[in-house]
Amino acid sequence: MTDKKNSSKGTSAESRAAYWKANLSLLGKLLAVWFVVSFGFGIILVDWLNQFHLFGFKLGFWFAQQGSIYVFVALIFIYARRMRALDRRYGVED
């Protein structure tokens, strides 16, 4: 762990704090979606959602066995992309 590399431009303490805050806020939003599609749609609201239909599935059942997984994949790639942009903006990319 070399400190020299970290002292390049944009890695002052304030800038790092701002980077971390931006990261936490992004995490909060994405994890909220993660929670809603799985625990929300797939478990808590499953019976209510099952009155609707999608591609021949009951909607709640579809979220529990298919939909939530697709959303999980999307969430990780969105996070990776948004973080790459943040890394660049704050000059902390590796």
Added chain:
Amino acid sequence: MDATTLTYIFVGLSFSLYIGIAIWSRVGTTKEFYVAGGHVHPVVNGMATAADWMSAASFISMAGLIAFLGYDASVYLMGWTGGYVLLALLLAPYLRKYGKFTVPEFIGDRYYSDAARLVAVVCLIFISFTYVAGQMRGVGIVFSRFLEVDIDLGVVIGMAIVFVYAVLGGMKGITYTQVAQYCVLIFAYTVPAIFISLLITGNAVPQFGLGAEVADGSGLTVLAKLDGALTELGFSAYTEGTKSTIDIFAITAALMVGTAGLPHVIVRFFTVPKVSDARTSAGWALVFIALLYTTAPAVGAFARINFIQSVNEVSYGETPGWFKNWENLGLIAWRDKNDDGVIQYRAGAPFEGKPVFTESEARGENGERVIVNPATPSENEVYVDRDIMVLANPEIAGLPDWVIALVAAGGLAAALSTAAGLLLVISSAVSHDLLKKTWMPDISDRQELRAARIAAALAIGVAGYMGINPPGFVAQVVAFAFGLAAASLFPAILMGIFSKKMNKEGAIAGMLAGLAFTVAYIVFFKFVSPELNNASNWWFGISPEGIGTLGMVLNFGVATVVYRISPPAPAHVQNLVDDIRVPAGAGAGHMH
């Protein structure tokens, strides 16, 4: 050529491929042995992670669980995929930045404490051995059913293969064999699924076939037909759950958090070159996993439909060959309760416990194997082991022999890839965390590498022994692996990253509290008083499978309280946390 010859050819070809990769990827340093040198491409690592993660349980057992549990099996589907979101967002990038070799090493450094590292090593070894025993057993079952060799010999062959590439190639050998194994297993899983989806619905994509109409002119969708058929036979509807909402919630959470806390999965993200690679690599891992996990619900539903059609109200003499093959292995049994010579498949257990057959080759009047278990009052006459559904599926659907051979090779790939990943984290915990970091800090890199290889060989021996003499409790203790990872390792790592001041007192107290609580709860309901293991005795209605969630909450709670009454982490540790929070400088991280 018959199915057995084809299976020998497929399995033989896949094994030669794994050995070839092992010889090509021999390693010479501990860095290569532990983290494949730290320059695995993120997509390659994603594929290796998928094979690492998808075990015999995912390949062989999960679709069977879905077939028989319906909606309730959603806990596995969401739990074992949702954990990757936690891993990618909360752990993997920071652990990659930290840039060392093992999970206990991170916990030991972050909490500036040998005791914390030792607690982590104990958790890791327990979790990993629990898991690996099941893999070796899976290898044995595939061998005995498809290659007609003894289960024990099958386990020994599996051990020999893993020995070659894990001991020679370490993480590097494992990484590239896992890529090959992923290709074999996903091909073996999706090909029969596509065939069966076409046969039942005319739709070639199983994910859509599951929602499509059955091609029998009834106009019903697959799920509607299944709901109807099952309720008629006295089962609950396929798309409705029978577990309580709180239990489904707790089990899903425990599996998600446990997945994110499993050491053999976490270390895979130590092998990519950069922090940003760790993030995308987790995404690719989940893409490759989702290919199988979104296919599994279709496989499960189709298998259940096919099973009902080919067994229920069919006379024993007219049952297909697979029924008798699995009966001979003791994984299917039939007891003609109403003496009509016809199989009735209904809800409820046909008899008490697992089938016990009479010692002699005695056959009943219809030719079936004779069972000594006392019958239950239910009308059901068939016992079927859930684990056979994926393996039997191609036969049940009448698919060609080469598809059956392919499934055997795929099951072996899934079991071997996971076993190798687990054995590697066990060996590195011993050679790196115990020997190098705790007992013998002066050993050279070459000596440490030799120690790692010896530890890997010993771990393979223990795993093989457990596969040949399976502790009767393997199935029961799987809940342990996830519960423990959720209640011990995950909170400690998470707080280590997201709280700068969390101290060793808090982290150790939290891990021990989470661990003790979770172990006590599972041991009580699984071993001490199994007769009390039902919803009316569970705390808050949470089953032992889901109790890791409460253990995790307890860990966080205890850690926070203890942290408040003891000194915060020292300045150099707070600087370490500051450092792992930004990606810059990750390339230098591995130089230590």
